[in-house]
Amino acid sequence: MAVLTVQNLAKTFNLGTSRETRVLDDISFEVSGQTFVSIVGPSGCGKSTLLNIISGVEEHTSGEISLTSDDGGATRIGYVFQDPRLLPWRSVMRNMMYVQNDRSETTVARVKRYLEMVGLAKNADFYPGQLSGGMQQRVGIARAFAVEPDLLLMDEPFSHLDAITARGLRTQLQDIWAQSKKTVVFVTHDVVEAVELSDRIIVLQPGGRIYEDISIDLPRPRRQTDPTVATLQAEVLARLEAMKEASRTAGSAA
Numbered sequence: 001m002a003v004l005t006v007q008n009l010a011k012t013f014n015l016g017t018s019r020e021t022r023v024l025d026d027i028s029f030e031v032s033g034q035t036f037v038s039i040v041g042p043s044g045c046g047k048s049t050l051l052n053i054i055s056g057v058e059e060h061t062s063g064e065i066s067l068t069s070d071d072g073g074a075t076r077i078g079y080v081f082q083d084p085r086l087l088p089w090r091s092v093m094r095n096m097m098y099v100q101n102d103r104s105e106t107t108v109a110r111v112k113r114y115l116e117m118v119g120l121a122k123n124a125d126f127y128p129g130q131l132s133g134g135m136q137q138r139v140g141i142a143r144a145f146a147v148e149p150d151l152l153l154m155d156e157p158f159s160h161l162d163a164i165t166a167r168g169l170r171t172q173l174q175d176i177w178a179q180s181k182k183t184v185v186f187v188t189h190d191v192v193e194a195v196e197l198s199d200r201i202i203v204l205q206p207g208g209r210i211y212e213d214i215s216i217d218l219p220r221p222r223r224q225t226d227p228t229v230a231t232l233q234a235e236v237l238a239r240l241e242a243m244k245e246a247s248r249t250a251g252s253a254a
């Protein structure tokens, strides 16, 4: 069953005094439960806007969005941003608990389990200022998964980290996802990480239309050193570059 259905979605920003800009145009796709879908595309093609609309932070201009929860109740959406947004005056554990609905033993045990999955159980009493940027982002990811959302939205969560830290976090994200099987929509401009993480990659083109919807049918866990992963990464990257070139040519011909 689809957790997320997006139908003919469009978004136009009104820039005042009769100026407006269309950012998303006729976007339709479905995301089934327990799948990891990435949205990739060049800067400014509307990736974050799409995520903001799905989360309800931004309104859409036309089209339909529907979200379904596993148990038929209210839909829970989790969000991981580029920066972890931890409260500096709360310990790691208290940051994790802050977004939970209750303080029951079950909830505490679940939160600890997710902290364990990102290798930070021993840092539960630390304050964010005592952690590196990568560790803080791991707390942010564990916190989002620990809510056990029906849909987890991730907006370039590794873009502020150095390449080695980002690679380590991608490995951890794959592990935590394999254990939790949450439905994830992940925005990135990085095809390499999209291929490593995703079941599907939706490529947005400038002008905010879907250019391609690519299935990534590779066994997991995937590591960047695996030749089949590297080959597919190169292939998808070449397709993205071809799309950008075609957009540039169309733009200069117009």
Ligand SMILES: Nc1ncnc2c1ncn2[C@@H]1O[C@H](COP(=O)(O)OP(=O)(O)OP(=O)(O)O)[C@@H](O)[C@H]1O
Pocket (backbone or CB within 6 Å): 013, 014, 021, 023, 041, 042, 043, 044, 045, 046, 047, 048, 049, 050, 189
């Ligand atoms: N509140 C707003 N008002 C007007 N225009 C906006 C607003 N928010 C975003 N935009 C415009 O919408 C377009 C898409 O922005 P968005 O941030 O969704 O792109 P993106 O693909 O996520 O880019 P990047 O990869 O650089 O983060 C941009 O041209 C941006 O200037």
